[in-house]
Amino acid sequence: MNLDVISSSAVTGSTQWHVGPLSRHFPLVVPDLLFFGGSTTRSDRRSEKFQAESIVRLVDQLGIKKFNVVGTSYGGFVAYHVARACGGRVLRAVIASSDVLKGEEDDRMLMERAGAEDVVDLMVPGSTGTLRKLIGLTVYKSPRFVPEFVLRDFVQNIYKTNLKEKVELIKAISLGNKNEFQLTPLSQDVLVIWGDHDRIFPLDKAIKIKEKLGEGARLEIVKNTGHMPNTEDPTRFNELLLDFLMNDPKPSIL
Known part of the structure; x- marks a missing residue:
């Protein structure tokens, strides 16, 4: 198999x-x-x-x-x-x-859809506000309500762990x-x-x-x-x- x-x-x-x-x-x-x-x-x-x-x-x-x-x-x-x-x-x-x-044109158009200025900041969000933008782009039907503490925990434990290396991954x-x-x-x-x-x-x-x-x-x-x-x-x-x-x-x- x-x-x-x-x-x-x-x-x-x-x-x-x-x-x-x-x-x-x-x-x-x-x-x-x-x-x-x-x-x-x-x-x-x-x-x-x-x-x-x-x-x-x-x-x-x-x-x-x-x-x-x-x-x-x-x-x-x-x-x-x-x-x-x-x-x-x-x-x-x-x-x-x-x-x-x-x-590069795809990145530019993504930034327009997101209302963001930088691909790295969007894909490795450092704040709950940016994470909400990313979720809105990622799923077809965004959840009606996600508690702030859940997003804050996600940013802290998923994105801020090895933050420097994750930024380097996007740039590379x-x-x-x-x-x-x-x-x-x-x-x-x-x-x-x-x-x-x-x-x-x-x-x-x-x-x-x-x-x-x-x-x-x-x-x-x-x-x-x-x-x-x-x-x-x-x-x-x-x-x-x-x-x-x-x-x-x-x-x-x-």
């Missing part, structure tokens, strides 16, 4: 995935990305490519020969790099809510830098999953990504969800994952 490696977005893996239905079919590895949860490094490298290299080293240490890789948001950047680096070892790749075609994203990164089709079949009301990475980017990834990519849109279809509609999200991953994969083109 193939192992399924799941890469989270910018929070801990345990809060991102409803793994019960998946674990009945696959042995799972759900790593926290570096500087989230208990994951850390002595290296001063911060790019999503380095995160991917760390995932590959973990897989090697576990003695895993073949696996699927799944990532959402920033974790989707990492999943893309893992699939590209590992070739035939990765049977299939899932990239969810992850604008691997992101550029290589996507959009044509000297460092070019999006190319993957050798694996790829599933792109997107919420139809994603305001972090709008749906039109998903369509462009699917086209850019080539004939081996397909796009599935989860209705009535925003940037987090994996948590807003986990039943549908997991149905799409299992349908994609449990069909016999086509031979990889090396």
